[in-house]
Amino acid sequence: MSNMPFATPDGRFPEYMLPEAPNPQHNTAAPPTNSPSIADMRRTPPPTWQPLAPPLNTPPNPNAPTSPVAGSTQQFLAPQMRPTTPSRYLATPPPQSPMTTDNPPTPTIPQNRYPVASYQPATPITQPQSTSPEKYFGYDHYLRQQQRVENFNVSPNFSTPTPPPNLRPEQESVGRYPIGAVPESNTALERRFGGTPGTPDIPMSAPAMPMTANFPTFQPAPSSHTSQLSHDFDSGLLDDYAAAQPKPVKLPRESSVTVRDVTFFRVLRSESLKLRSVASTWWLLAVAVALTIGMGALMGWTLKSVFENPDQIGLSISTADLLRDMSATTLATSGMQFMQLIIMILGVLYITNEYATGAVRATLTAVPKRSMVVIAKVVNLSVTVFLTSLASLYVAALIGWGFISKYGVDDRFTLQGLRVIAGASLANTLIALFAFAVGLLLGSTVGGISSALGTLLVLPIITSVLPWSWATRIGEYLIGSAATWLYNFNEITLPLSWQWNEWGFLKGLWVTGIWALVPLIAGTIMLGKRDVGSFG
Amino acid sequence: MIQTKSLTKRYGKTTAVDSLTITVEPGKVTGFLGPNGAGKSTTMRMILGLDHATSGTASVNGHPYAALRRPLHEVGALLDARALNPDRTARAHLRSLAATHGINYSRVEEVIELTGLRSVADRKAGSYSLGMGQRLGIAVALLGDPKTLILDEPVNGLDPEGVRWVRDLVRHLADLGKTVFLSSHLMSEMELSADHLIILAKGKLLASISMTDFIAAASDVGAKVRSPHISEMANWLKQPGVRIERLASDAIEVYGLTATQIGDAAAKQSWPLHELTPLTVSLEDAYLELTNSATEYRSESFDNYAGQGGQR
Structure with missing residues (x-):
């Protein structure tokens, strides 16, 4: 008996709502005399949830007791059972009072030539049938419905029952908040209608404005035809005004996603991922590597043929001696200019691509510390260029040695040779950083590439063409020539110089370093001040 | 926040x-x-x-x-x-x-x-x-x-x-x-x-x-009413401060009374109501009304656009 469906075609109510076992001789017109208290109703556990609409062709049980509400199909939702997903809220029209036992008017099928697909019988206004659940979303309204249902079996002079406790299973897992201290439940039921249940009715002429700080200039124009709103629980307007009440702040539950602080190494890892995941990086590096190795092989082959047939090319003996002193690593660095071209393009594109595509916005949204982003990019670019240069130069040295092994100096595995290759890689790195800094400063791809390549290739030509001596002096300090001092030493012909005033490794290092660092610092400061929101 | x-x-x-x-x-x-x-x-x-x-x-x-x-x-x-x-x-x-x-x-x-x-x-x-x-x-x-x-x-x-x-x-x-x-x-x-x-x-x-x-704030107080006794209803509801517009043979729009009041009045007089819709404006209308003067880039009215017509 306790597993009865909630509603049957003859309008029986579940047993727990009735004070005692239903009497088969119960008079339909007389209301029940023994009203259960609200406490009684709540103590009895509700039956398990059953689908509301019974099958249409279920014949009514002749032995079943009749209820006071005969002849009406009703859907009933127990007060203790609240669906948890907003889309499945059901409109729960209040049950008919037992006094009005009018049958609904019989529908008259209109005489149409065309068959009507669905005909809705006319319903009297006293029983509102809401088609949209919006009106019944109000928490207050829900409670009023609940009170009506509870009051159905209760004598009229019963006092207003208190609303049920706000216990829902998921609230117990909120985490930090103990039960009872939780603010109003976070359901869509209350999204528009906050405040405590039992909010007093507010007359329409004085809508409560939300208590936000610095309330705006907009004021609704007072209209001449607003009138006092009479009490009407079904209008839905009261719910709207309840929404204007200031609501307690709903704090979000703890996140189940692990999110950590932004640290430099994490940003570095992100930059490395970004560089690796773009095809253009690999293409540029491949071209640079191919150029280096190709140039090394080409020079080796040229030298070999020159040395084997000096008379064919017409070289003097002293030049041939010079060639005899050529080492493998020096051969490898012969194609450095070409590699530097490609490396510069890579450096500029690394930063200007972000500006051009607007990806800088995503980057700076994730990492608002702009200096951290720049430093991470610098480190990433340096490591990439250094390692690529090392590998390709060494392979070029090995291949070149294959050509000039009979004639040149073998320094593939000596400290000197390693110094040359390391110095060359360092030179490439600093040139890449210079190009990166130019891109960072200028922001555009075209401007960046042309400026960087112009500085590397065009300026030395200009300074060498100009007739004055100071032009030549300036030409020594340009980035292209300064960088060559990082790898251009040969123990046999030129001593390894560590002096400041003489051109050598140290001087080359600090001049090239200044070329790279000054625009980098300037670019970082500029990025910090600049508006990046509208790039790309 | x-x-x-x-x-x-x-x-x-x-x-x-x-x-x-x-x-x-x-x-x-x-x-x-x-x-x-x-x-x-x-x-x-x-x-x-x-x-x-x-x-x-x-x-x-x-x-x-x-x-x-x-x-x-x-x-x-x-x-x-x-x-x-x-x-x-x-x-x-x-x-x-x-x-x-x-x-x-x-x-x-x-x-x-x-x-x-x-x-x-x-x-x-x-x-x-x-x-x-x-x-x-x-x-x-x-x-x-x-x-x-x-x-x-x-x-x-x-x-x-x-x-x-x-x-x-x-x-x-x-x-x-x-x-x-x-x-x-x-x-x-x-x-x-x-x-x-x-x-x-x-x-x-x-x-x-x-x-x-x-x-x-942008809505007028009013309702659309449809009823077989619409003329009687219109006469009954007419009073200073109330404006009534005829929409169809059995429908009127009443400005100045809430739907509640109209429904109560109809129930008292036993006039069946076939439709009682409170008037609300859409957000679009309310917004356009408010920002009418504040729009910087406004489109021109195209009533006088004399462009090419379509194919016959």
Whole structure:
């Protein structure tokens, strides 16, 4: 008996709502005399949830007791059972009072030539049938419905029952908040209608404005035809005004996603991922590597043929001696200019691509510390260029040695040779950083590439063409020539110089370093001040 | 919670945002409305620290954006879905952003699944359609499970399923207690999603008001009534302060009385009512009325457009 469906075609109510076992001789017109208290109703556990609409062709049980509400199909939702997903809220029209036992008017099928697909019988206004659940979303309204249902079996002079406790299973897992201290439940039921249940009715002429700080200039124009709103629980307007009440702040539950602080190494890892995941990086590096190795092989082959047939090319003996002193690593660095071209393009594109595509916005949204982003990019670019240069130069040295092994100096595995290759890689790195800094400063791809390549290739030509001596002096300090001092030493012909005033490794290092660092610092400061929101 | 205090942005002589002071509260969806060029995107960029304000401050959860230690966990933003490298796949893009915060790759997969990008996650982002790109932008915004969401035109280019999904998503997130700051030009969607409205025009704040108040303020009190006894009803209801307009042979529009009063009156006189609809304006009408004078870039009326007609 306790597993009865909630509603049957003859309008029986579940047993727990009735004070005692239903009497088969119960008079339909007389209301029940023994009203259960609200406490009684709540103590009895509700039956398990059953689908509301019974099958249409279920014949009514002749032995079943009749209820006071005969002849009406009703859907009933127990007060203790609240669906948890907003889309499945059901409109729960209040049950008919037992006094009005009018049958609904019989529908008259209109005489149409065309068959009507669905005909809705006319319903009297006293029983509102809401088609949209919006009106019944109000928490207050829900409670009023609940009170009506509870009051159905209760004598009229019963006092207003208190609303049920706000216990829902998921609230117990909120985490930090103990039960009872939780603010109003976070359901869509209350999204528009906050405040405590039992909010007093507010007359329409004085809508409560939300208590936000610095309330705006907009004021609704007072209209001449607003009138006092009479009490009407079904209008839905009261719910709207309840929404204007200031609501307690709903704090979000703890996140189940692990999110950590932004640290430099994490940003570095992100930059490395970004560089690796773009095809253009690999293409540029491949071209640079191919150029280096190709140039090394080409020079080796040229030298070999020159040395084997000096008379064919017409070289003097002293030049041939010079060639005899050529080492493998020096051969490898012969194609450095070409590699530097490609490396510069890579450096500029690394930063200007972000500006051009607007990806800088995503980057700076994730990492608002702009200096951290720049430093991470610098480190990433340096490591990439250094390692690529090392590998390709060494392979070029090995291949070149294959050509000039009979004639040149073998320094593939000596400290000197390693110094040359390391110095060359360092030179490439600093040139890449210079190009990166130019891109960072200028922001555009075209401007960046042309400026960087112009500085590397065009300026030395200009300074060498100009007739004055100071032009030549300036030409020594340009980035292209300064960088060559990082790898251009040969123990046999030129001593390894560590002096400041003489051109050598140290001087080359600090001049090239200044070329790279000054625009980098300037670019970082500029990025910090600049508006990046509208790039790309 | 987003707060701005006298936020101002000037580009030379033009003031894009003029001393804006707003509060975006948690637990509800706040719609950010305004005509084109009103300064909505500029405001959102200033909140995220992408643009520097000329004066004033903007703070998220009490701190300026640059001071946040886990920005993606505090704020998730979709300002421009195209803010990515088109040669990169969506998965790589999401992973690179996740790496900055030490977020696991499982979360990346989760977010790809959530936004329905599973089948296209390994294609280059440049090949995405408008809707897919928009979904990727939403995925980026949700990556760090943020407490605040700032979405600029999230339904731009989405199919109806996507529009419905975004609507339900922002609703769900607001119910969880998050702050949702939504800007859109689609009034019908805004009407369904937003609880609170912040309206901007020419850089100035026009209104910060709840949706229901806004519509109620722009609505006339009245109802559309349809009844077989409509003439008697019209005569009965006529009184000073009430205006009645005839719509059809059995329908009138009554201005000045609430639907409740009309229904009660009809019940007292036993006139059956076939329709009783309270009058409300749509958000679109209310908004256009309010910003009528404040629209900077207005389209011309095309009544006099004498262009080519179609084929016969």
